[in-house]
Amino acid sequence: MDDFDKESEEIDDFIEEKSEKKFDNSIDQLEKKGIDYNRIRNIDQSKKRAVIESVFDERTVFNLNKLLINGPLDRVEGVISAGKEANVYLAYDTEGNEVAIKIYKIDSNTSRWMRNYIIGDPRFKKIPHNVSKTIFLWASKEFKNLKRAYKVGLSVPKPIYIRNNILIMEYIGFESIPAPLLKDIKTPKEPLNLFSEILNFIKQLYNKAKLVHGDLSEFNILYHNQQPVIIDISQAVSTQHPKAEVYLARDIKNIFNFFDKLGIQTSNPEDFYYDVINIDV
Numbered sequence: 001m002d003d004f005d006k007e008s009e010e011i012d013d014f015i016e017e018k019s020e021k022k023f024d025n026s027i028d029q030l031e032k033k034g035i036d037y038n039r040i041r042n043i044d045q046s047k048k049r050a051v052i053e054s055v056f057d058e059r060t061v062f063n064l065n066k067l068l069i070n071g072p073l074d075r076v077e078g079v080i081s082a083g084k085e086a087n088v089y090l091a092y093d094t095e096g097n098e099v100a101i102k103i104y105k106i107d108s109n110t111s112r113w114m115r116n117y118i119i120g121d122p123r124f125k126k127i128p129h130n131v132s133k134t135i136f137l138w139a140s141k142e143f144k145n146l147k148r149a150y151k152v153g154l155s156v157p158k159p160i161y162i163r164n165n166i167l168i169m170e171y172i173g174f175e176s177i178p179a180p181l182l183k184d185i186k187t188p189k190e191p192l193n194l195f196s197e198i199l200n201f202i203k204q205l206y207n208k209a210k211l212v213h214g215d216l217s218e219f220n221i222l223y224h225n226q227q228p229v230i231i232d233i234s235q236a237v238s239t240q241h242p243k244a245e246v247y248l249a250r251d252i253k254n255i256f257n258f259f260d261k262l263g264i265q266t267s268n269p270e271d272f273y274y275d276v277i278n279i280d281v
């Protein structure tokens, strides 16, 4: 019996014992207390319920409950974002600090496209066929990417904990108000500084952390204390990945387009691309 089967048995016992009390409370809380309803994507209540239920399969319920009973979590406060692949919650750890929890949904469509990013990455030699295992690998990939970027001093949330499809990281926001996404900031205070901070992020991520984000845009950058904090780094690939340069060019294009639209005079994206990969043209 491998760890996966052993855990499945534990889960069955857990469900039979009907010891989900603490979690039930959390579910109630999540449904009643959206932190900031304006921030939750526009979904009606019935959809929200479906979203929560689809995230919380039995294994996730079991693992989340373990984290609430044994730490590091004290309570889950509410939904920050309910998305297609993952939901993000504001929670508190046992010391009363805010943390963000990202829970990936166990979904076969999701696991199918995820495989494209995992195949070809030299860090992942064994590619699982099982849907759950692919999602767990994906979540651990986000955790590892966060660690790599954080270690070289880049502006990403500090990774705290990973278990299967549950990732805990530093919460970016002020008290219960999560930081806004850059896409919602119409007039950033010092746009040129912001632009150069983000370009610097791309460059350092490539040259120091040896990664390419792969989904970088104003939709995955939080604006906090007038500084960018880059999130959603799960699909980031190693610079050795066969498509690394294609993803890099796309990331650069997205950022230049955003600042062009803001009316900032940007330099030439192509020059910047060659600058990142250290080629003199």
Ligand SMILES: Nc1ncnc2c1ncn2[C@@H]1O[C@H](COP(=O)(O)OP(=O)(O)OP(=O)(O)O)[C@@H](O)[C@H]1O
Residues within 6 Å of the ligand: 080, 081, 082, 083, 084, 085, 086, 087, 088, 100, 102, 157, 169, 170, 171, 172, 173, 178, 179, 181, 219, 220, 231, 232, 233
């Ligand atoms: N550490 C954090 N602190 C505060 N808010 C966060 C944090 N991480 C994520 N968020 C919020 O949650 C949202 C979704 O997070 P993220 O971009 O990582 O997930 P996602 O993979 O895009 O989810 P989906 O694609 O399913 O919508 C973000 O747009 C942001 O508003």
Ligand SMILES: [Mg+2]
Residues within 6 Å of the ligand: 219, 220, 232
């Ligand atoms: Mg995102």
